[in-house]
Amino acid sequence: MAGQGRAIALSFHGAARNVTGSCHLLEAAGRRILIDCGMFQGEADSDRLNRAPFGFDPATIDAVVLTHAHLDHCGRLPLLVARGFQGEVLCTRATAELAQVVLLDAARIQEEDAEREAERALRAGRAPRPPLYGLDEACAALASFGRALRYGRSYSLGAGLTVRLIEAGHILGAAQAVFDLPAPDGTGRRRLVFSGDIGNSGRPVLRERARPPEADWVVMETTYGDRNHRSFEESARELIEAIRATIARGGKVVIPTFALERAQELLFILSRAVVAGDLPRKLPVYLDSPMAITATAVFRRHPEAFKLPFRRELMAGADPFRLPRLKLTREVEASRRINRQEGPAVILAGSGMCTGGRVLHHLRHNLWREEASVIFVGFAAKGTLARQIIDGARTVQVLGETVAVRAQIHTINGFSAHAGRDELLAWHAQTGRPEITFLVHGDAEGGMAAMAQALERRGLATCRPRLGERFVLAETSPLQASGRKHTSPRRH
Structure with missing residues (x-):
């Protein structure tokens, strides 16, 4: 690559004109640092994108x-x-604990899906499709997690590069990442x-996001x-x-629920x-998500991440997540029994975008019932079952069956x-007037396009x-050597 070792370069290998798959490569002073390595979700070609080459050699990455x-x-x-990465994964301690829950759960689901696919392939006389990865690969990835980074402290990445994580206010352990680089x-x-993902303020559990520093360049979610959102209190009502x-x-009531943060807030x-x-008090509430159950236990281990009133309640011995008739259903048979119970109940089940998990079974049992409700409480990407229902589909495919949508949809x-x-615009204003802002993690024709227009109206360069x-x-260039700076980013 031209300029490698002497240049500061940035390449985008996910969440590029897309909401998911965050993965960005920073090159500076001969070091190669990956920021996030996420899975593509929801789109029709997500499986192809997840299985495709990264666009770089994982063996050359020094750290994530x-x-x-x-x-x-x-x-x-x-x-x-x-595929060859041998470096260190760096994050907050809470992120490391939650990543263990998430990756092991993802591997388990993929192995189970692959078993079902193998049965279908056998009946159809075709070769089965292997899982993207399994438990062995997930465990190997978790073994790569190294230093637990504390908010506000600078850590060396070698060759004069440092990283500092600051509170993002998004989910437990989430961070903005500040890189200081030698010119x-x-x-x-x-x-x-x-x-990273910038948190929505005014929520009752986690601390608010920290103010970002002024920067030469910004990579921003959209x-x-x-x-804008309604207020938390209005939404709760x-x-x-x-x-x-x-x-x-x-x-x-079926609530498709993200296991991290959303389940705990609900x-x-x-x-x-x-x-x-x-x-x-007699209303049955089911948390039907093994991952959410485990994640809730992780939350209890990190009172330092909570706002003061919530932390005081927790430290006083109260359990803000406990309900009189809350039932935690880890076992599959316990999950199945929920739909055999008569009468009202609230069912919190993953996944939030209805791309898999136990919520699909609850939708199959309740979506066609006029007395039932399905309440969506988070973002639904294009192509997901959640988005189809939100957009008013009369019928949808759930677990291979055509199901009518008669329930009340909220x-x-x-x-x-x-x-x-x-809040995104206010966050960006705190970064000063960067030379360029790269917009990622958004709908190319929706949030990303709107944010580009808003920033450009302020006279700011975006990409x-x-x-x-x-x-x-x-x-480094001849122009720079003669005292003139070459700072405009260029495509390579």
């Missing part, structure tokens, strides 16, 4: 800086290791800031770059009212509503762990990179 433990940020780490021409240092209306009809809201008398976006449009594109941010 992981911003947080969502699958679309960490889900391809087992592939990275299997290729030897005239000081340059700074690159990765937003998931909700085209709209809407959720409780939807549940009360469903109880009155005698139906069940338990907190429901617990608070029961204490206030807004929901009956979409409540105020629970999102992602910042809305105005929406395509998958595999590489940009030279700064390099």
